[in-house]
Amino acid sequence: MIGPFAYDALLIALPILVLGIVLAPVAVRTGRREWIPVVYSTLYTNFLLVSTATVAMIVALVTHDFSVSYVAQVGSRATPLFYTVISLWGALEGSILFWAWVLALYGSVVVWLNRNRPGNLIPYTALALLAVSLFFGILLVGPANPFHPVFPIPADGPGPNPLLQNHILMGVHPPLLYLGYVGMTVPFAFAVGAMLSGEVARDEWIKLSHRWTLVSWGFLSAAIIAGMWWSYEVLGWGGYWAWDPVENASFLPWLTATAYLHSMVLQERRGMLRLWNVNLVVGTFVLTVLGTFLTRSGIISSVHAFTVGVIGYYFLAFIALVLIAALVMVAGNSDRLRTSGRMDSAASRETVFLLNNLFLTAFMFTVLIGTLFPLIAEAIRGVKVSVGAPFFNRMTLPMIVMLLFLMGVGPALPWRSATAAEMRSKLLPPLVGAFLFCVGALVAGARNFYGVVAFTFVGYAAVANLREYWIGLRARRNAHGEGWATALYRLIRGNQRRYGGYLAHLGLLIAALGVAGSSSFRREREMTMKPGDTLTVAGQTIRLKGVWGREEVQRSVIGATVEVLKNGRVVGVIEPRMNYYPTSDQPVPTPQVRSTIGGDLYLTLMSFDPNGAHATIRAIVQPLVSWIWFGGGVIVLGALIGMLPARRRPNGSLSEPDVVPVRGAVVVETAP
Amino acid sequence: MNWKRSLIAAVTAVPVILLFAWGFTRDPGEIPSPLPGHAAPQFSLDVFAPGQPPLSRPVGDTVRLADLRGQVVVLNFWASWCGACREEHTVLSTTARLYTGRPVHFLGVLYNDSLAAGEAWIAEMGGQSYPSMQDPGARTAIDYGLYGVPETFFIDGDGRVAYKQLGPVTGVGLAHIVDSLIAALPPKPAAPATKSRS
Numbered sequence: 001m002i003g004p005f006a007y008d009a010l011l012i013a014l015p016i017l018v019l020g021i022v023l024a025p026v027a028v029r030t031g032r033r034e035w036i037p038v039v040y041s042t043l044y045t046n047f048l049l050v051s052t053a054t055v056a057m058i059v060a061l062v063t064h065d066f067s068v069s070y071v072a073q074v075g076s077r078a079t080p081l082f083y084t085v086i087s088l089w090g091a092l093e094g095s096i097l098f099w100a101w102v103l104a105l106y107g108s109v110v111v112w113l114n115r116n117r118p119g120n121l122i123p124y125t126a127l128a129l130l131a132v133s134l135f136f137g138i139l140l141v142g143p144a145n146p147f148h149p150v151f152p153i154p155a156d157g158p159g160p161n162p163l164l165q166n167h168i169l170m171g172v173h174p175p176l177l178y179l180g181y182v183g184m185t186v187p188f189a190f191a192v193g194a195m196l197s198g199e200v201a202r203d204e205w206i207k208l209s210h211r212w213t214l215v216s217w218g219f220l221s222a223a224i225i226a227g228m229w230w231s232y233e234v235l236g237w238g239g240y241w242a243w244d245p246v247e248n249a250s251f252l253p254w255l256t257a258t259a260y261l262h263s264m265v266l267q268e269r270r271g272m273l274r275l276w277n278v279n280l281v282v283g284t285f286v287l288t289v290l291g292t293f294l295t296r297s298g299i300i301s302s303v304h305a306f307t308v309g310v311i312g313y314y315f316l317a318f319i320a321l322v323l324i325a326a327l328v329m330v331a332g333n334s335d336r337l338r339t340s341g342r343m344d345s346a347a348s349r350e351t352v353f354l355l356n357n358l359f360l361t362a363f364m365f366t367v368l369i370g371t372l373f374p375l376i377a378e379a380i381r382g383v384k385v386s387v388g389a390p391f392f393n394r395m396t397l398p399m400i401v402m403l404l405f406l407m408g409v410g411p412a413l414p415w416r417s418a419t420a421a422e423m424r425s426k427l428l429p430p431l432v433g434a435f436l437f438c439v440g441a442l443v444a445g446a447r448n449f450y451g452v453v454a455f456t457f458v459g460y461a462a463v464a465n466l467r468e469y470w471i472g473l474r475a476r477r478n479a480h481g482e483g484w485a486t487a488l489y490r491l492i493r494g495n496q497r498r499y500g501g502y503l504a505h506l507g508l509l510i511a512a513l514g515v516a517g518s519s520s521f522r523r524e525r526e527m528t529m530k531p532g533d534t535l536t537v538a539g540q541t542i543r544l545k546g547v548w549g550r551e552e553v554q555r556s557v558i559g560a561t562v563e564v565l566k567n568g569r570v571v572g573v574i575e576p577r578m579n580y581y582p583t584s585d586q587p588v589p590t591p592q593v594r595s596t597i598g599g600d601l602y603l604t605l606m607s608f609d610p611n612g613a614h615a616t617i618r619a620i621v622q623p624l625v626s627w628i629w630f631g632g633g634v635i636v637l638g639a640l641i642g643m644l645p646a647r648r649r650p651n652g653s654l655s656e657p658d659v660v661p662v663r664g665a666v667v668v669e670t671a672p
Numbered sequence: 673m674n675w676k677r678s679l680i681a682a683v684t685a686v687p688v689i690l691l692f693a694w695g696f697t698r699d700p701g702e703i704p705s706p707l708p709g710h711a712a713p714q715f716s717l718d719v720f721a722p723g724q725p726p727l728s729r730p731v732g733d734t735v736r737l738a739d740l741r742g743q744v745v746v747l748n749f750w751a752s753w754c755g756a757c758r759e760e761h762t763v764l765s766t767t768a769r770l771y772t773g774r775p776v777h778f779l780g781v782l783y784n785d786s787l788a789a790g791e792a793w794i795a796e797m798g799g800q801s802y803p804s805m806q807d808p809g810a811r812t813a814i815d816y817g818l819y820g821v822p823e824t825f826f827i828d829g830d831g832r833v834a835y836k837q838l839g840p841v842t843g844v845g846l847a848h849i850v851d852s853l854i855a856a857l858p859p860k861p862a863a864p865a866t867k868s869r870s
Contacts, residue, residue, distance in 0.1 A: 323685040331681035
């Protein structure tokens with residue numbers, strides 16, 4: 001029986017984790033360095049055991065072993081293989097198992113890569129990783145045990161939640177999210193390791209945590225965009241972001257991690273913001289725990305929330321422990337976290353980074369307060385309130401616009417201080433982009449203030465970031481006579497973090513264009529049509545051809561065939577559908593999108609006549625939506641470039657070259 | 673380590689944790705209504721579906737809540753497009769007939785629907801024993817803070833909303849509430865309950 005076997009693996013992991021947690025401080029305090037590899041191997045062993053359980057779960061799912069409680073809960077013989085495998089993260093217990101596995105993977109890789117590093121930083125980092133793993137281990141053998149034996153064994157199960165087996169992105173978004181979310185544990189563990197080992201004043205942990213933050217940040221960015229895409233493709237309202245508590249939960253740590261990716265540069269280069277950076281790293285982790293708590297405890301109503309039970313109290317205890325431990329450690333170490341550098345001038349990149357951090361943190365607090373407000377209001381005044389999209393849109397738009405502006409100014413300003421001439425030569429040319437985008441938006445019909453301002457700042461920032469590439473390329477070509485491709489490759493390889501960052505900026509700007517375009521110019525019509533009827537929205541004409549139905553293995557499908565017309569000719573066919581799953585009374589609307597670079601035509605089948613005499617179709621035309629997904633890809637590419645291992649310098653150092661000549665053109669010398 | 677500062681920092685976490693702990697005692701999905709215990713909003717609505725004798729009222733008759741003071745009112749909001757309204761229809765219609773002659777008035781209010789569709793629905797369901805009124809502009813529905821249909825308000829003899837049912841009513845629950853409200857009515861010298869209009 002695979003269930004008890006897998007459960008035993010999880011059970012054995014607990015004393016091993018405890019052993020590591022006890023041994024790590026003992027080994028360091030008593031100076032027995034030979035015990036430290038034992039501490040590390042507890043992490044590896046935990047990884048093997050949790051992997052065993054995870055593989056066992058997948059096997060149980062695929063073989064429809066309904067004696068395993070989780071399989072009986074989400075499995076079904078009719079579900080296609082792909083959706084059977086990914087139902088691993090389709091419900092609470094499985095998602096906790098997957099979470100524990102990702103955490104174990106991160107823990108092992110982090111410790112393995114740094115196992116030979118001297119000092120006490122890594123043993124204490126391992127301690128933090130072990131402690132978090134222990135919490136998830138306890139969940140898995142207790143309240144979230146997915147391997148509970150079921151008797152009598154059912155012949156078949158209900159299958160996954162219909163919404164979760166309706167689109168292929170369900171196989172993409174959750175694992176990306178876990179990789180990003182759980183990955184934030186790693187920089188936190190480094191910070192804890194630094195504080196416990198008393199090495200927090202040395203900047204070693206910042207260098208280590210930087211790359212891991214970038215890895216997690218890249219995954220989290222991709223996950224957020226994939227989640228937007230999923231809700232756009234599946235939910236049928238043509239939107240991609242609703243400020244739902246769970247969406248906010250994924251967004252909050254992204255904001256602080258983004259802030260940290262910028263502020264850590266100030267610590268590395270200038271010795272500034274030491275205490276602030278520890279706070280950001282710890283805060284990011286606390287926010288991931290908080291997000292999990294909110295979405296897994298049922299404390300706040302959300303469309304995403306899983307069903308709950310006693311597990312909420314475990315999470316409450318965990319978040320209390322993490323919060324108190326983090327606050328005690330940070331406050332206790334605050335004396336050691338003095339800033340050694342100082343600001344030279346207000347007109348410098350440092351200023352922009354500080355403002356960037358200020359706005360990102362304010363952004364985070366705004367979203368956090370909006371998310372928790374229903375709870376706070378009920379606790380204090382006893383009234384039920386709900387905080388909806390209008391609050392978030394109104395409160396965050398000014399900050400978003402400011403961040404877009406800073407994204408244009410930051411890359412253009414040099415470190416330390418800028419002369420008036422430098423500022424003119426760097427800050428003025430992007431105004432062309434601002435002007436073009438502003439006029440473009442006005443001509444296209446944008447009239448809302450923030451929409452136009454957003455377009456303007458996107459134009460400014462896009463030119464500013466592209467211009468950095470251009471200046472670098474031109475300098476390399478002039479200095480070395482390289483071709484464009486070679487120059488671009490060497491430019492990026494010469495300073496991956498910098499140019500990866502600019503690329504991520506560009507990706508974000510592209511996505512911002514998509515958001516601004518689709519929200520400013522959305523047009524929508526709903527009509528009950530007979531076959532042959534046409535409907536025109538924003539210049540796009542569609543014609544209903546017919547309504548049909550068919551039986552598929554795991555569901556029944558009703559669909560409408562709609563032709564897209566251009567000058568009377570059919571240029572495409574869209575088939576919005578409704579999927580009926582046997583386990584659910586409600587049909588799952590399955591909109592279909594015709595996507596072009598310019599915009600999307602989004603059709604949803606609202607209702608239909610059983611005899612096929614008519615169908616109600618909602619047609620939404622949104623320009624630039626696909627730019628959001630494309631921008632997401634560019635962001636991830638930027639993150640990838642930033643996290644690539646730096647090329648080995650001739651002197652053997654692995655560190656990135658310091659880009660010293662920051663005034664004017666940047667020429668990064670690489671070894672011949 | 674600066675332990676004093678650590679302690680102060682740890683204390684700041686306490687309210688946050690207490691807030692979350694308290695949150696567990698709440699049901700975030702619950703939809704509250706300020707109405708129970710308060711005076712029911714007045715209405716004055718015209719009958720569009722007469723109902724069946726002996727509970728019927730003529731079409732076009734105006735029903736005023738104020739005229740029903742001293743008796744229990746069961747006010748049921750419904751619509752022809754509402755699936756759950758079909759579920760509760762038989763229960764409501766039968767219970768209303770069973771309570772004929774008792775001091776209780778069952779009244780339907782058509783919500784967000786056309787009169788023709790409402791009449792067709794009643795015919796399809798095999799009739800409705802009590803009258804239904806139209807609510808132009810859904811004014812009364814708004815006054816009552818309607819969340820959705822079906823929704824049923826139980827108004828006691830003092831004109832206060834005693835109870836509100838969101839979603840379809842069940843036979844046992846309905847009879848239980850109506851019985852307890854009738855029992856709470858002040859005793860009247862004139863024995864059989866009189867209707868304000870006949």
